[in-house]
Amino acid sequence: MSLIRVFEIPEVLPRDFHFDGGKFITFREVDWFRDDSLNEAGIKPGTDKWVQTLEIHIRGKRYYQAARAFLVLHPHHSITLNYEAP
Secondary structure, eight states: OOEEEEEEEOSSOOOSOOTTSOOOOOOEEEEEEEGGGTOTTOOOTTSHHHHHHHHHHHHTSTTOOTTSEEEEEOSSOOEEESOOOO
16 A cells, blocks of 8 residues: 655746755645545556556546646556646
8 A cells, every 4th residue: 555645736836047056946735635535446566457447547536636746656557637848
């Protein structure tokens, strides 16, 4: 059992180079849950089927909005939803 943490990515991110040690960015944690809550069918974490199940699960949550970007962290597989790098 591992925790899955879901963070909302800020709408505005720094676009300049970070030669001075980096920029602080605040992510808002909107959810966390255990990965075994997704694993009713015995799907191994990190597989394509598991990631698809994870995405469907998150898209069904009340906080989810297609206009927002999310960072999803898990020890075996981390993903972003609705995020496109500039």
